Amino acid sequence: MEKTRCLIIGSGPAGFTAAIYASRANLQPILYEGMQPGGQLTTTTEIENFPGYPNGIDGNQLMDDLRKQAKNFGADVRWGVVTSVDFSISPKKIVIDETQTIEADTVIIATGASAMYLGLPDEQKYAGQGVSACATCDGFFYRKKDVAVVGGGDTACEEAIYLAGLCNKVYMIVRKNYLRASTIMQKRVMETPNIEILFEHNTVGLTGENGVDGADLIKRKGEPDEERVHIAIDGFFLAIGHKPNSDIFKPYLETDQTGYIKTIPGTPCTSIPGVFAAGDVADPVYRQAITAAGSGCKAAIEAERYLSQNGL
Ligand SMILES: Cc1cc2nc3c(=O)[nH]c(=O)nc-3n(C[C@H](O)[C@H](O)[C@H](O)COP(=O)(O)OP(=O)(O)OC[C@H]3O[C@@H](n4cnc5c(N)ncnc54)[C@H](O)[C@@H]3O)c2cc1C
Structure with missing residues (x-):
């Protein structure tokens, strides 16, 4: 041996x-x-x-x-x-x-x-067809398109700001009603006009025939005013650790x-x-x-x- x-x-x-x-x-x-x-x-x-x-x-x-x-x-x-x-x-x-x-x-x-994923079956279904855990690697493919970033920490903010420079619109899907990120990163996100933060939203699935064309979300899950929300996106970026x-x-x-x-x-x-x-x-x-x-x-x-x- x-x-x-x-x-x-x-x-x-x-x-x-x-x-x-x-x-x-x-x-x-x-x-x-x-x-x-x-x-x-x-x-x-x-x-x-x-x-x-x-x-x-x-x-x-x-x-x-x-x-x-x-x-x-x-x-x-x-x-x-x-x-x-x-x-x-x-x-x-x-x-x-x-x-x-x-x-x-x-x-x-x-x-x-x-990189960690949410554990949704759709993440595997659309792997390489709209789902990514690396904005720097794949952001280029979504130039002038609408995308979402999942997460509320520093990494998610960095990825969102990076994508905002390439894409038409960036949604940040955040489970909590606040960002965990450092104050400076929060400020940069808030000051970026094409980033919209969806607080208290959870992703439950992705849609699309040939690649991702949208995400199904639940707003304020488990609360009396719980609401289903659909966003139209081409890229779904994980940034949850x-x-x-x-x-x-x-x-x-x-x-x-x-x-x-x-x-x-x-x-x-x-x-x-x-x-x-x-x-x-x-x-x-x-x-x-x-x-x-x-x-x-x-x-x-x-x-x-x-x-x-x-x-x-
Ligand atoms: C998109 C992105 C951008 C980043 N930008 C920066 C930056 O600008 N500056 C900075 O300082 N840091 C940056 N980082 C963080 C940096 O990449 C990491 O901190 C660093 O790479 C960690 O180094 P590591 O050697 O611990 O492990 P890694 O770089 O994670 O490498 C792990 C290695 O272990 C190997 N491995 C795993 N399991 C096994 C196994 N069972 N058998 C054999 N080999 C195995 C893998 O093949 C891999 O080669 C970035 C990270 C990412 C994802």
Whole structure:
């Protein structure tokens, strides 16, 4: 059976940064890219807040550069999805694509997070035909059209403002009678003339023969004045948060209610020695490329320490 001193799961900023540090420390890491090579940043265009790029950088370019940098130092970057793990033994066992098992002295989990959906059957029915969880990726297809954004937090406001620059009209469908977003984001939304906020509305279904042409909503659900509302839209954008990709680790590692892997505060160390968690999968607060990269660096340094302390 193949064995490695350091196995990294995930190819976002956390995984590749861990791979850069681990390979420079001569750990000869193996990194599995997973189902989304390059991670979440490959779904966006311009990144303006990653330090070192005064003019911004394309998300795909940044991730290609990180991959190259990791490979240049010797990281073994591979295609494949980790489908199960066994952290009850040392070395740990990791199964790739349900077929191949690898043993690893240390494991760095950098599996990130995925967009959340409402759970309506219509979201699947119209996937790629009007339903999207990424305004930056798909907004272009809805130029001069009417769209809706679901959610009331900062992300929903950002997506609505972005879409308002492209589309004719943007509805924000908000369950509560207020926005959860920061004051500055609320102000920007309120000041955007082609955004209309539908407070206290829930989506119950989508309509359309060839792709989405509308959404069925319920206003003030469960109240005496409950009302059914139909809006005509071509695009339905989800902006209700993300789910950490931690399911396969849950039998071994503690997570919070949402599924974020718990680490010792300020470190990437989990409750299992030799297993580390970095990036969005363990970060319910910051969820940024630079914080993910920073924690990937910490995870590789901790992996190196664990190996040397245990003579591995
Ligand atoms: C549209 C959009 C725009 C954004 N814009 C910015 C921005 O401008 N600035 C900023 O700082 N941040 C931005 N972010 C947030 C940023 O993308 C994330 O904080 C960052 O990508 C998190 O990095 P990560 O390495 O933790 O995980 P991710 O980037 O989520 O990558 C996770 C990786 O894990 C892999 N993976 C998952 N499960 C498995 C498995 N079982 N086996 C193997 N691999 C697996 C995936 O394939 C993926 O490669 C944006 C996010 C989105 C969605």
